Amino acid sequence: VNTAEELQQRFAFGLMAADFSFEGAKLAGWAYVDVDVKWNEEYIYQVASLVPKDKAFIKESSALISLKDYKLLPNPLEFQGVFQDRTVIMAWNYDMLRSVYNSYNIEKSEDGVNFAPISKIPMVNMNDKPDNPAQRMYYVDSLKVNNKNYYYRLYGKTSFGEQGPYTKVISGKGVKTLVFIPYCNDY
Secondary structure, eight states, X not given: OHHHHHHHHHHHHHHHHHHHOHHHHHHTTSOOOOOOOOTTOXXXXXEOOOSOTTTOOOOOEEEEEEGGGOOOOOOOEEEEEEEETXXXXXXXXXXXXXXXXXXXXXXXXXXXXXXXXXXXSOBOXXXXXXXXXXXXXXXXXXXXXXXXXXXXXXXXXXXXXOBOOOOOOEEEEOOOOOOSOOOOOOO
């Protein structure tokens, strides 16, 4: 049982690594790039397993595609932030583009012009459950100081390593939390 689980985890990790690196997917034999294509032609690609049929039956698959089918990647949806005491909680709609983007990156700026990634690794949704899929993704970032504008933008990445367009920039200032609540007594 342990050996089977270990093999399953290795395979799952390999798939995840290939999902984040198209070059890695090509090296694993899970991706292919056809460089000999023409704009006005359609192509049928067929994938067949080389596993012997007596070991496991794996159904063949095919796809029909053309360069004319290319569409621009969509903007991530509903990117917003709630600015609090030296923190900002950001959220965006994950569910609507789950089939397009496998990860997201957030960039931050202090001047609204020069943006830099807030993390070296992309953000991935690990909260999906078969009976309760995640609708939104969240990220909390710390702010150096309150009362200063900070700017954020978000983009998605596909399994093919393509970067989608940026969202609209959101901005705001941290606000000191009200620690005490005044109580007025009417005499």
